[in-house]
Amino acid sequence: MKQLLEYIVPNIVNHPEDVVINETEENGLISLSIKVNPEDMGRVIGKSGKVIKAIRQIGRIVAIKKGVRVNIDVVDEGNRTISEELKTE
16 A cells, blocks of 8 residues: 555655655554655645545555555644544535
């Protein structure tokens, strides 16, 4: 799963060298966090969250094929989850 994001995310940002993707697995749930340059945050999230929703959908498809669950979030420089804020708006 991490390899998938390592391919997708650097190709949509202006600063691919700043992309950091962390993966943790616990009880069949793979959690992935995406950290990018602050200037690229909008490119990863997209208008009304469309880009991150598409990335999550691709992740879900791969997870279903592998028989696991996946959670993908974007975090800012302070390790605050940005994606959670989008869900509440």
